[in-house]
Amino acid sequence: MKIKAAIDARKESGSDIVIVARTDSRQAVSLDESLWRCRAFADAGADVLFIDALASKEEMKAFCEISPLVPKMANMLEGGGKTPILNPLELEDIGYKLVSYPLSLIGASIQAMQDSLAALRGGRIPPPRSMPSFEEIKEILGFNTYYKEEQRYATSTNQLSSQRVSSSRYSMQNSAQDDTKQRGRSPDDPIVEVITPYVYNNDGADGSRDPFSQIWSRTLRIKITGRDGFERLDVRIPAGFLEGITNIVPALGGVNIKALLDDAADEVGGKQLLDFIDTMGDRIQVFLE
Template sequence: MNFNLQSMNPSSSFVATRDQALSVFNHPFSQSHSFLVSNLKNGSFLSPIITHTSFTTPKRFQPTIGCLGERNTPAKTLRQILESPGAHQGPACFDGLSAKLVERAGFQYCFTSGFSISAARLGLPDTGFISYGEMVDQGQQITQAVSIPVIGDGDNGYGNAMNVKRTVKGYIRAGFAGIILEDQVSPKACGHTQGRKVVSREEAVMRIKAAVDARKESGSDIVIVARTDSRQALSLEESLWRSRAFADAGADVLFIDALSSKEEMKAFCEVSQLVPKMANMLEGGGKTPILAPLELEEIGYKLVAYPLSLIGVSIRAMQDSLTALNGGRIPPPGSMPSFEEIKEILGFNNYYEEEKRYATSKYQLYADREGSNAYSIQRVRDDSEQRGQSPQDPVVEVITPDVYTKYGADGSRDPFSGIWSRTLRIKITGRDGFEKLDVRVPAGFLEGITNIVPALGGVNLKALLDDAAEEVGGKVLLDFNDTMGDRIQVFLE
């Protein structure tokens, strides 16, 4: 929208995005919301803009907010996406964590995949095993984990038109911005697998009409995505006919699954041209050709789903990790996030910040924070101690476990016997050049090193020590950057 300053006053009905508000106030994004509010002059026409603008919404897509601070519903935000230019990509998630990762990656919205949820929740194929109740429960966990709109996989509505109405209302209560409804019979089958059958034209259309009625009865604006599987079950002509009928019945988005060629995709986008189209880019070898987002936009698609990327790479990563563990190895550095990254993704740091508001004393607040590991824990010091140490000072600690009893130098048969007298120095330098850690560990304490630096998991330090047994002190055993960009060095002393 155009941001016309001359027409604005505190009583006008206008909306402003975060970036618009900040550009007018002429302060960079790094300034806090409280700073902006505190620097407004009395009666400033910017007051309702700054006061009711979100400064935490991901920057890639900004839902608009009214002058009274009323935030858009997920469905309204999804409709704004549908009205905006371009083909919009949406990966398919299957739980709260995968949805969080989609949001952190900057995507405007995401899907839930019945295929992936059935796999992750039940460990079963997407052949009708998962129930309506399980999908609603999983969906509610997903929608509560993120602020972006989520389009739910409603399968075939789990029954007749009356079941479809119940499904739509349940998905609305679960917080979904949209719902995909298909015309398969029960039990259903995955769209790109064998055995698909569809209901009659009349029943298929009635499902969409029932969904539209359920939306009206709920006072909701949930987006209804009408899917037909008749392309593979019957014919292209039948799938095009059903798409037109779904549009006439009130569907907001049309979706033909498993189209077989680019020409078929173009023919689909010619149907009911005022109704947005959805493409399903089944990764790994489906029936539909995989096209780039720009090419899909040129054909006429508005939404693009990627149903298998997250569940697929998760399966492979878990297989690789289990193979390594089964062989006596820990996944190597770079193959998994550090413990710090995991905590950041899951919101530990935000939790700790908010927790401070309710702590009765700083000792209570940090009582359980100490002792986790030397890499991830910043020690609590008195204010005077903090003033006496510059930010550049690294944490230096010498860990001295009782290595004599566990790794004695008395001819013990323990595999680490005889090397306990050697010392390893572990140094971590942040991307900003400041040292985060400088710690010396007796070599006999090898088993505990990954508790200090998780990024060393999977490194065979014992083999490195054996190779360097005759080396003098100061030899560099390891020198690499972890996934956070920190430089990790291990020296033999």
């Protein structure tokens, strides 16, 4: 009844659903019962037949001999099932047309992850040959195809830059539209709210001049250029406003900006503090102005 209902549903929907009829009666009842049920499935119109937990090659051959025009499916539950584990060529010789190896990929993945974690825990890194290169990973996951599509639909540098800033990890929240109207600017103009803390005293406790206090009058310019040459971010913030800077550019998390500013506090004019390529291939530049 279920097989006929599935066939009727397929016809009514006009879909190309493949109906696989399965029985678990080999272990629950007997081999003869499971073979009888599969003949009934075939007569009802099933596209594929499957008996779970056949116990030997002989039983598998007996299964493939019934309803010869209907494809048979095998389930090779690696290391845990009752059915003998055979390779695809052996199964084809018996008469199977479809086969599932449900644990092969996930098992290999788990073992690889465990080996890598064991290496890291032991103070080592996994050998390069044990994994694809970064470029190979990007190719496998489709990053390179995505980059090509991105270039295809890029109409201008400014447009692409605007799209990326709004969606990338370096994005910053724009002010509300009502606020832009009050300031006399277009809602489409990028807005960066800058809060400058008030400095009460520029002198140290002993009356000496604190070099870092001069930084409040300077500006940090953070510029990010994507690996494809398009500008992703170009923003200026008060140089003394260090807390939260990594929320704007996470890649600066391991850089001691405070020390760089201390060294440059007394210098006149602009100075480039940083210029490096991050792990994503983006160029990050930080200037003191």
